[in-house]
Amino acid sequence: MSVEAATSRRNARGRQPIKLGLFHLVWLFLLLSFAGLIAEVVVSFFIDGRWESRVGFVIGPFSPIYGLGGVLITLAMNPVRDRNVALQFLVAALVGGALEYFAGWFFEVRYGIVAWSYVGRPLNFHGHTCADMMMLWGIVGVLWVDLVLPRAVRLVERIPEKARRPLTAAALAFILLDSALTLACLDSWFWRAVGHPVENPLQQFCATYFDDDFMRSRFETMGMWPSLASR
Numbered sequence: 729m730s731v732e733a734a735t736s737r738r739n740a741r742g743r744q745p746i747k748l749g750l751f752h753l754v755w756l757f758l759l760l761s762f763a764g765l766i767a768e769v770v771v772s773f774f775i776d777g778r779w780e781s782r783v784g785f786v787i788g789p790f791s792p793i794y795g796l797g798g799v800l801i802t803l804a805m806n807p808v809r810d811r812n813v814a815l816q817f818l819v820a821a822l823v824g825g826a827l828e829y830f831a832g833w834f835f836e837v838r839y840g841i842v843a844w845s846y847v848g849r850p851l852n853f854h855g856h857t858c859a860d861m862m863m864l865w866g867i868v869g870v871l872w873v874d875l876v877l878p879r880a881v882r883l884v885e886r887i888p889e890k891a892r893r894p895l896t897a898a899a900l901a902f903i904l905l906d907s908a909l910t911l912a913c914l915d916s917w918f919w920r921a922v923g924h925p926v927e928n929p930l931q932q933f934c935a936t937y938f939d940d941d942f943m944r945s946r947f948e949t950m951g952m953w954p955s956l957a958s959r
Contacts, residue, residue: 743809743810743874744809744810745807746806746878746881748803748806748881750896750900751884751892751893751896752881752884754896754900755899756798756799756802756884757795757796757799757903758903759795759880759883760795760798761784761785761790761794761795763794764791764793764794764798765791766789768782768791768794772949781945781946781949785906785910786909786913786938786946787909788902788906790906793828796827797824797827797865798872800823801820801823801865801869801872801873802872802873802877804819804820804823805823805873806873806877813870816869816874817866817867817870820865820866820869820872820873821862821865821866824864824865824866824868825853825857825861825865828856828865829853829856832844832845832854832855833854833856835950836856836957837957837958838914838915838918839914839915839917840918840921840953840954840956840957841914841918841947841951841952841953842855842953842956843947843949843950844949846858846861849861912930913934913938914943915934916930916938917938917943917952918954919931920935921940922954
């Protein structure tokens with residue numbers, strides 16, 4: 729079968745790019761952040777034999793690495809949704825691997841935190857990602873864009889049109905606030921870990937409501953080694 733015929737056949741099965749707006753992306757981020765967290769907690773239970781907190785925000789049951797990864801993969805793959813599977817796999821693998829690498833690098837150099845490590849795995853890139861995880865991103869990306877994304881979009885679009893704007897604005901405000909607060913709390917946690925006194929009102933707020941015990945419990949799978957930070 730020719731490439732043109734294969735593309736035509738995929739289009740006939742409804743594989744054209746899906747029209748997406750900010751409304752869809754905000755809710756897809758929250759949906760994937762929640763679903764990704766649940767999946768990781770369950771998988772880690774069967775691997776490690778115990779329940780662990782795997783959240784990525786200080787507020788809410790969300791792991792934003794999955795939400796952000798899903799949104800980026802959606803944006804990158806949606807335009808090639810009608811193309812061959814090999815191209816879709818490559819795009820998802822590169823986007824997912826790049827995000828995982830950047831996130832791991834950022835946490836390490838900014839806060840001395842090792843949130844995950846693939847050191848010792850074949851073809852790992854400074855321990856932040858590796859070839860087999862990129863392959864997993866690729867497989868999940870193909871399944872997501874071909875099978876799950878249309879259903880997720882239909883689910884999101886069940887929100888009544890009149891309620892979409894205010895609810896989406898509130899959801900986006902929550903994401904931005906939670907992101908900013910999480911980064912501030914991580915920064916304050918690092919500041920206290922290296923022995924600096926709490927100085928400004930923001931650090932005082934974080935130390936009061938998100939103290940060391942809270943942060944260790946909330947991010948229990950993260951290890952902090954201030955010597956790794958390069959600031």
